[in-house]
Amino acid sequence: MMKKRIVQLLLAAAGLLCLGVGLAQGGYQTTLAKAVRICMECIGIG
Amino acid sequence: MDKRKKTKRPDFRRKCIQLVSALLYNANLSGFASGTIYKGDLKGVCVPGLNCYSCPGAVASCPLGALQNALSAMPNKLPLYIAGFLLLVGLGLGRIVCGFLCPFGLIQELLYKIPGRKLKKGRWSRRLSWLKYAVLAVFVAAIPLWYAYTAGYPLPGFCKYICPAGTLEGGIPLVALGETYRPLIGWLFTWKTALCAAILLLCVFCYRAFCRFLCPLGAIYSFFCRVALVAVRVDEGKCDGCGLCTRKCLMDVEKVGDRECIQCGLCRHTCPRGAIYFGWERNKKHETETTVSDNAAGAGPAASGGVPEQ
Structure with missing residues (x-):
């Protein structure tokens, strides 16, 4: 139990x-920059 | 008599939470009318469940998409932001995210409600459940890293070749709502649409087929099943090891709370002795009881059985 607590x-x-x-x-800006544009790979076009 | 056994709709509260989370993830309802996506600052934050950020309704980012994007930025920048997010969510909730906070999980569960013959779980499904770890290693990690190091441009392998959530929530609505993307449709869109349709069709016969066999996000959260702070746990003092919980469970669980358990908590209502409960690690009411994870170490009766075939 103690080991689990430490982990x-x-x-x-x-x-x-x-x-x-x-x-x-x-990292926030990187995520934001990607997410505010339509991800062509995600929608199956790019 | 345990009160929970009298509940007529034991899954109602969970369904409400799933529905509310799906609506919160996709609160930009005007996007569905205009065929555009939300571009506010909240998009820099991830939601815990699988929800495509190119869905017209999405107000935040998909953790898997963000992870692949961050891996594509290597070696210049380590994916620490998303790694920290996944570590904290995994530690706090583990696969509760799958059971309660994933819109695509909800869609699969609703499809499974369509009446008809259902595929029973067994050794085949337990073995197939390892496939999601291969998907995680190859499509989420290896492909983006390979392209980042060799070609120098991002390629989110899972989003591009597999993700049915992206097709269903992003691709199909955007193509249907706007004419901009229609001329660009090619083999990839056809492949993804066919794969999405196949997965959704399979979900009618096989409970949460995508989660069980393919979802890399579920694979990531499954790594935390032994350490998650909130989890479904077994009161060893009450459990008589009848195995009803694992037999009735539709997922490929060998023990309550193992890597395949989505922590839906439905087994609380099937347990005739009321031995299963949701709990924090420091739950005073149950502080002398061992958790499922501890049972997994060997002693507990709940740990004794293999996957019983239904």
Whole structure:
């Protein structure tokens, strides 16, 4: 049980760290830039 | 007598949550009339479930599409933003997302309600369920990375060649609503439409066929089945190991809460002893009880059975 708690804490810390660094790197803008244009691959045209 | 056994419509609340989440994901209803997509700032945020960001109604991004797009930006930029998002959602909810927060899951469940003969689960379906991990490795990871490193341009393999949600929610409505895309239709659109139709037809006979055999997002969330904070759990003190929960389950589960469990919680109503419950990791009411994940380590009666064929 203790081991599981540690894994959960590590995953939560890793998730928050990744999200924070990703935001600082411009991950939000990258996602936004892709999502506001129609994805031709997604709709089966491009 | 457990109150839950008296419930006439045990799945009603979950269906409501599925419907509300589908509407929230696709709240840009005017897009369906105009044939255009939402372009607001919310599109930089992902929803937890599979929902194409090129759907006219979509107000946020698809995590799988965003992941492939982020992988395509390598090696210049690591996909940390979306990796962090998936880690946190997976840790918090695991495959509850599949059971409650996925519009394409809801569509499949509604199709399965069409009366007729149904395919029973068995060893064949359990084996086929590994296919989604291959789809994840090849179409979501390898193809975008290959193109990023060799050709230098993005190619979201899963979105382009497989995703039926993109075809159903994005491709078909946009082609039907606007004439811009009609001249561009080619073999790819034909392939994706045929594949989407085949998957939807299969879902009439086979419960959540896409989720069970193909969905890479479900594969990602399944990695968290042992550590998810909120999950369906078994009270080992009450469980007598009858195996009714896994026999009645329509997914390919071997144990309640394993990688194939979409955490719908319907087994709570089939358990004659009321031993199954939804719970947080630190649930005081059940704090002395072991979780399904702990049972999986060996001791629990719920862990004893293989996949019983219906």
